Amino acid sequence: MAAPSHPGTSEPKGANVERMPTVDDVARAANVSRQTVSNVLNSPAIVREDTRLRVQRAIDDLGYRPNASARRLRTQRSATIGLRLDPLRDGISGAVLDRFVHKLAEQADARDLRVMIFSASGHDDELAHIRRLRDGSDVDAFVLIGTDHGDERSQWLIDQGVPFVSFGRPWGAPSPDPRHRWVDVDGRAGVRDAVTRLRERGAQRVAWIGWPSPSGTGDERAAGWREACGLPPAAADALSRATEDGVPEGRAVATALLALPEAPDAIVCASDSLALGALMAAQAAGHGELPIVGFDNTPVAAAVGLSSVDQPLDEVVAATLELLFGERGGAVRPNPNSNEEPTHRLLVPRLVERRSTHLPLDGNPGALGSGDHNRKESS
Amino acid sequence: MAAPSHPGTSEPKGANVERMPTVDDVARAANVSRQTVSNVLNSPAIVREDTRLRVQRAIDDLGYRPNASARRLRTQRSATIGLRLDPLRDGISGAVLDRFVHKLAEQADARDLRVMIFSASGHDDELAHIRRLRDGSDVDAFVLIGTDHGDERSQWLIDQGVPFVSFGRPWGAPSPDPRHRWVDVDGRAGVRDAVTRLRERGAQRVAWIGWPSPSGTGDERAAGWREACGLPPAAADALSRATEDGVPEGRAVATALLALPEAPDAIVCASDSLALGALMAAQAAGHGELPIVGFDNTPVAAAVGLSSVDQPLDEVVAATLELLFGERGGAVRPNPNSNEEPTHRLLVPRLVERRSTHLPLDGNPGALGSGDHNRKESS
DNA sequence: CTGACCGTTTTGATCGATCAAATTCTTCTG
DNA sequence: CAGAAGAATTTGATCGATCAAAACGGTCAG
Known part of the structure; x- marks a missing residue:
């Protein structure tokens, strides 16, 4: 946090008017040709040890930095x-x-x-x-x-x-x-694990709040829940809901779920937004202790102590x-x-467990926040 | 959302193996010199109408696009x-x-x-x-x-x-x-406006939850509250709190404020995180209707219906x-x-008013969310 | 001693554009 | 119609690097 001055290399670059040194400048200073300088930078292996060091010193002394545009123009790639x-x-x-x-x-x-x-x-x-x-x-x-x-x-x-x-x-x-070529996260496995964990903890009726089909990611995640919930199809259907993403939407759907005669004893959601809504619904309905799991492990989840599936x-x-x-x-x-x-x-994602799958929500606020990342932020 | 095919200009560029056309190619095609082509692109005014059109057509036909690296190298600027x-x-x-x-x-x-x-x-x-x-x-x-x-x-x-x-x-x-050279948002004015608005609505004891001093933005915002709260210094001090940013922190501080003998009848916060915490505290304490204002108008604020000061x-x-x-x-x-x-x-920022300064928080979830931006989002 | 061979370094050309100056074309004046 | 002034266009040089090939220096076998 302290220690200012010389960041990077600290060569005697005065104002900024004089032009940057080029390969030629370095070459002249080190008594070699342009190409050798270029080689020192790009294929040091083929340059003799002592010349390499000499060139390197010249580079450092002059504060030389290859010009990106020139290089890109010649090599035809921009990196x-x-x-x-x-x-x-x-x-x-x-x-x-x-x-x-x-x-x-x-x-x-x-x-x-x-x-x-x-x-x-x-x-x-x-x-x-x-x-x-x-x-x-x-x-x-x-x-x-x-x-x-x-x-x-x-x-x-x-x-x-x-x-x-x-x-x-x-x-x-x-x-x-x-x-x-693609990279993706196995949301199905993530949700499956979350559901399994909840059941290990004793939950018997794990509900699902997801997105309307067809949705690539959404359908996968829902499939993960279905695979792991351990309920017969009919019962599973009764505990599954689809809605647009959003906190109010999640709250509305969760409220309905909790009002069922055979209410769920845990809820897994396709997103943290939905989960936050569910959390609010549970709280409002007096089920502060209801385990809820979100998806994406967003800052909000960390902030309100919501368990969530984290993408690596x-x-x-x-x-x-x-x-x-x-x-x-x-x-x-x-x-x-x-x-x-x-x-x-x-x-494969992994579940980050927080208060929402451990403790009751009400009670002392002092115990909130599980020490997760919470940094002050200005502007 | 539909209509695929030809984005951008749709010239007959087959695979991608043949090299891109250059100014010279265009020049040849249009029967002019490189420089004229360059002029058409950079100072069309000095090129005669008909040649300009001819060159332009050649450009379009060939699908010519100036090479950024070459241009940057020559002009010495990267844009x-x-x-x-x-x-x-x-x-x-x-x-x-x-x-x-x-x-x-x-x-x-x-x-x-x-x-x-x-x-x-x-x-x-x-x-x-x-x-x-x-x-x-x-x-x-x-x-x-x-x-x-x-x-x-x-x-x-x-x-x-x-x-x-x-x-x-x-x-x-x-x-x-x-x-x-700098640009900034007048947080002091933003908070001042928010407080003033609350007082116009009848609030008499507007509390402040901010950040520990010294904090550039934080101190400014606090100053805005102090200027507008209309309380004598001692009373103002009693209603002012400073804490690190975060939802749990906001909740804790707000809970304390609400437990005061002379409790506030509205709360303005230095951030949406703090405000969200305050919102939760108010809800838990049975003051669901307490007006609360956050700062930054983040998606979370929109999601939970929190009024907030929006930076332009x-x-x-x-x-x-x-x-x-x-x-x-x-x-x-x-x-x-x-x-x-x-x-x-x-x-100057402006206050975005939502449910938290209008309606009670409890009640029907259907009315939530004030139709603010809520978009579905996949992985 | 010659020349092949290898490791190292240098030279000339090039990437694709713009700048600056030179050239050609127009137009207008006397 | 010559010639100047201005408009439009062209030519040569350049930005700063890398590529490809040539040149150099030394070692070593024949």
Whole structure:
């Protein structure tokens, strides 16, 4: 938090008027040719030890930094990933994508990649942007987020030969194109685990609040509940509800569930928004102790002490980059032509347990918040 | 939502193997010289009408798109804005910054600017990144977010001659550097308005829940409350509380306030997190009808029907870009040397009223949610 | 001593655009 | 109709790096 001054390397760069040094400047200073300098940077192995050190010192002394544009122009690649920020996501659940963006920025940086963001109003607009960015060689690979049924973006990108990976499976496609690389989280397994855990804890009638079908992610999650709830079909149907996402919606549906003659003794929801609504409903109905589980482990869930299924975004991002660039490489791999190597990755989420599956909700506020991340935030 | 195929211009670009056309290709096709093509793109005014049309047609036919790297190399500017995504913000309030990022991406796009994001672990790390990005001429201007007391970043950037604008005032500086361009929202006025509104509605004892001092934004907001609450100092002190940000914290403090012999009849908070906590406290204490106002108008506030002070992010972003690039220009202005033109902009927020200042909280869930933005969101 | 061979370094060309200056084409004046 | 002034267009150089191939220096077998 303290210790200002010299961040980065601290060479004597005065104001900012004098131009940045170039390879030629470094070459002159180290008494070698441009190319040798270039080699020191890009293939140090082929340069003799002592010259390498000499050049390196010159680089440090002058504070040389390769010009990204020049390099990109010559190499024909930008080492930049494009990412569309979805303008629709304004709900609580949108926070997942934010975390995804963060992680992506972090891990991309570690690989010396840049991340460029853009926003678009719809799928068509998005594709137009992608084309522009790629044709201008601004960006050489894209990450698609939030694929859904009948998503025509993937196919277009494949046809155009634009390298990309989607966070989200190709829902609904009868036979998914093997050239489509994707990473996703197994929501079905996540919900299944959550339900199982609740039953281990003694719950016998675990209800489900999900989204209307068809919804790729939603249907998967619902399936997970159905597999694990241990109820005969009819009873299961009675405890299953579908509604648009949202806190009020969740509250309304949960209220109805709790008013049933054979009321549920636990509720699992397809999102934290729905779960928060359910939490409020339970509280209002005097069932403060009712175990409730949400999905996505958003900040709100942490804040109100709601148990939630957490997506392993670190792994998601790592897998995304690996599919795009390989184990460590910095060069983009084109979309695979055949199905030689695995072109997708399905990751398993894990349940984060909090008060909502442990303690009664009422009572002393002092015990709230389970010490989860709660940082002050200004502006 | 429907209508796939041809996004952008739809020229007959087959696979993606053949290289993109260049100015020379276009020139040849239109029977002019490279430079004329360049002129059509950059200064159409000096090209004769008919040649311009001819060239334009060739551009469209070939699907030509200027190569960003080449242009940047030659012009020495990247038309790219750098933005650090703060890894700390994980609370509910962090959502404001997300909205900011969105708006920035949108408006930057309208000006043909790119936005590049990066993440850093601390201020020093951030500055190191900034240096790297700028020295590599990847980015030519930066937007700083969330400035706070003793923030040494601004001064460093000014010293280094790196063009930037901060979203957030230079807090605490005895005499702010006139070369520092910034945009901020007048939180004091926002809170003042909110309190005034509550008093117009009949509230007589409006309490305040804020953050511990010193906090630039926090102190300003508190000042707004104090100015408008209309209570003598002693009484005001009794109704003022400071705590770290967070839902549980807000709940605890609000519970204490409500237990006072002279309890408040309305509460204004420095954040939606605190306000949500207060809302829960009020509900638990049987004061479901207590008017409560939050700050930042986050999705959560919309979801639970909490009134909140909304920051005009559209204007904030517009002002930011204007300070950086001028009215319409695409070229970055350096940090001003003297204080000739205005170098900052202070915008006024406005109160968004919802159920929490209108109706009782309990009662029928059907009436919840005030129709505010609630969109479904998948993985 | 010659020349093949390997490791290291240098030279010339190139990526795709814009700048600055030179050139050609128009138009208008005396 | 010559010639100047202005408009429109073209030419040559350049931005800063990497690629591809050539040149260099040393070792070593024949």
